[in-house]
Every structure is written in structure tokens, then in C-alpha cells.
Amino acid sequence: MPARSDGEWRLALPVAAFFALFFVAPLGVLFVVSLFAEPTMQTLALRQYTRFLGDRLHLGILVDTLVLGVKATLVCLLLGYPLAWVIARARPRVQSLLVFVVILPLLTSVVVRTFAWIVILGRQGILNKTLLAVGLIDEPVRLLFTEPGVVMVLAQVQLPLMILPLLTTFQRIDPHLADASAALGAGQWRTFARVIAPLSLPGVAAGCVLVYAACVTAFVTQTLIGGARLVWVPLFMYQQATGANDWPFAAAISIVFMFAVLFVVVLINAAGRGRRALVHG
């Protein structure tokens, strides 16, 4: 064994060099630039960080973005979890059809998927027309350029990222466990709550991490559905970087944002693992 894999890791060296040069070094530049006090980059100071974190308005944008991700992830979980369960239990032919239905949107351009929702959510859109026809509303509701609209679209656009890891987890759960639970007299809900749900937690955590990270950074969906008045971190950072040409500030925003997202991702992972330890212990 050692003789064979001996020195094999050296194959990765050119790739490592590429990543060091074009990924790690730029991130280093990002950090260094964030330490400059002014766009002309003369003096070093932590001013950009206090400017972002010390301002109610700026801090509000950060919090709004993190919360937006939580809302969209929860909607995604609500829709994705049952479908993943159905797919895992479906007959092979139905299963491959449903997997196809999940993967096609995943591979379709995000711009295209978001664009579809403009047609659906607009004042003259399908949703408004349907709700008017059914009589649930008297006049068109504003859905585009509102936060609930963005949450809905984000949840839809990222739904495949939730379903795929859940599907993998469900397929690994021994079907005999549910049968055993039923044989012991537990109903469907009880079996679900006591057997299936705890065992699926790693998949839930994996799906939530992917969806959350995708939702908070979804520049296209946030700008097209949210419009210009609803500003979340990606658009704000982009405006500072290109519109205002304030590189140090945009760099500091990027770094704070990266760590904030990383923090939430670690929290989600810890929640998934912590519960699993409880189940097995």
C-alpha cells in the first residue's frame, strides 16, 4: 500500500500552485485591501470594518441578508423534504423521472429560472390572475420587488440543492426500520418523528448548508426579484466595488460577509451533528 501511493500526492502540486496563485493570493489581496482607510489606499486602519459593523444601516443589510437566507432555507426544507422522501420510496421508473425533474432546473441557468418568476409574480402575472379568478384577492398584490417574493423565488431556485442530499440520506435508511416501527404499533407520524426524521438529520444539515450558502449570495435572484430598493449584501458590496469604486470598503464587506456566512454554516453543521450524537447515544 505505501509503495503504491508513495509520492502520488505530488501530482496535485501543479494544481495546488494554480490555486495558491489564483485563489489564495487574491483572497490575501482582498484582506490587505480591506485594511486601508481610504479608496486611494494610503494609510492602514480598521476603519472599513467599523464603518460596516458600526453603522445601523449597514449592519441592518448584513442581518437582513442572513435572515433572508434562513427564511428561504426553511421554505426550501418544507417543500424539499417530502419530495425527497417520495422520490426515495418511488418505483424505479418514477424515481428516475422525478430525479430528472429535480436535476433539469439545477442545470438550467439561474438567470432563466429567475426570469420565469418575473412572469409568474408580476402584477399581470399568473399568480395574481389565478388568485383574482378564484376570488381570493380583489386587486393584484405586489409580489415582485418584495421580500416574500424573493424568499419564494430563492427557495424554488435552490430547491434541487436541498433535495439531492436528502435523497441520498433517505436511500441509506434501512426500510426495515420503518416496518419494524409499524409492527411495534407506531403510526406513520410517530414513525416519522421518532425514526425517520432523526436518521435524516445529516441530510437535512447538508441540504440546508448548500441552500443557505447559495441563497445569501444569490446576486441574480436578489437583484432581479428584489429590484433596486431591496438591498442585500451582494448588491451592496457590488455597488461599493464598482459604482462607488471604494475597494477597501467593498473588501471589508466581503470579508465580514464570508465569515458571517461561514459562522451560520458551522452552526447548521453543528446542529446536524449534535442531534445525531443524541440519537445514537
Add this chain to the structure above:
Amino acid sequence: MAERRRLDLDELSFRVVVGALSTAAVVVLVAPTVIVLLTSLTASASLRFPPDGLSFRWYRALAGAGQLQRAAGNSLYVAVVATAASAVLGTLGALGIARSRSRWARALDALFMSPLLLPALAFGFAALMAFSLAGLRLSWLTLAIGHIVVCAPIVVRTAVAALAQLDPALLESSASLGAGRLYTFRRVTLPLISRGIAAGAFLAFMASFDNVPVSLFLSDARTEVLPIHLWQIIETNLDVRAAAASGVLIVFTLLVMLLAERLAGLSRQLR
């Protein structure tokens, strides 16, 4: 008797809730694609669903949309270059880390996966600043490099998964029969992991073709890519040509996906 009824209610309510939510999920997954396709066939000049009359006029209008075509050509060019480079780099990277348990290999694994975890927008901005401070002007090369950074990890992931399923005994028998390392790689390893590499390359291609966060910073007027151009059309004047272009993209995605499924078993690689 009462017990029996309670059980039925339990079963029924479970089925209704799961059924309703998963049906909603399927509708929500399928509807946008169908709606874009139908909207793009409208005969009128406004985006409306259901469309007012059917026609291919907006698809014909694409033939005259020079800027859109140029952007599509640019995207295709960058995606092909980025995919080819990602396939080579990703395979090398995977070969280096997949079977080694050393600390270095673990560290490299984390390094190769991190572009997938970090917000790509931050990386795009960082790359813009790095190139500009290094005195490099934005070009095809800098755009392709940015795309390779976010696409190569996808190939690393699928190639590592393929290598993990490779039986080491095969490599040992090849070696004991006197084959050199390169010969073993060419005749044993590569054929066995080629589906994994191909699946990764397909995903990398789609990721590059659809990339916005990196292109937003690294492409300029000359290298404008399709998703950015479409984003601008939709944001500024919401032209029906955007629907027709979306329709073309959907059909294109569908074809690439069917090809990938045939050649590389794509749907199995994604799970």
C-alpha cells in the same frame, strides 16, 4: 375498532400532507421551465402568460440580436476553455489526494474544495483587485482563470468519488504483471474513472456557462458573457427576446443533460 380508526386517520393525514407538499414541490420545480417556454412563443410584444397567440417571431428576432449572439459565443468560448483546463487540473488534483491519507493531502483537499464554499462574488472581486494590482488588464485569459478556479473543484469532487470506488487490487495486478505506472494509469485507472471525470466536466461546463458572480467582475465590454447580458436585458427593459433566449438555453441545457446522462450517468454522479 376505535384504535383502527385512529390508525387510518394517522395514515391518511400523513399521506395527504406528504402528497400535497411534494406535489407542490414538483409543480414549483417544473412550472418555471414550462412557463418560460410558452411565454417565449407569444405573438405579442409583451411578456404575458398565457401568451396572446403563438408564433416563433421572438426566436426569429434572435437572429438579428447581434449583441446577444456575441455574448453567447463568448460564454461558449470561455466555458469550453475553462472546462478543458478544469478537467485536466481536477483529475490531477484528484489523483494526488484521493488515495493518500497524509496530512498534506487532507490540506490540499480542503484547499481544492474551498472555492465551492466561499461566496463566489467575494472571489470575483478579489481576483479583479489581484489582477489589477499585478498590472494585468482584464482579458479572455483572466476571465478563463477566474472560471477555472470555480469549476476545477467540481471535477476534483467527481473524480475523487470515482477513484474511491476503484478497486486497488486492479492496480496491484497491473503492477505485478509488469506494467509501468503510466501504462497502468492509461490502461486501467483512466478508463475506470473516465465517467466520473466526464460528469464533472459536464457540471463544470454548465457552471461556467451560467457563472455570474465571477464574470460580473472579470468580464468587460469585449468579453461580455451571456448570463450577464441577459441579466441586464431583464433588469432594464424586459424584452420578449429574453424569453426566446431563455427558451434556447432551456433546450440547450436539456440536450447537454441528456448527453451527459448517456455518456457519464450524470444523475448518479450528483448524489
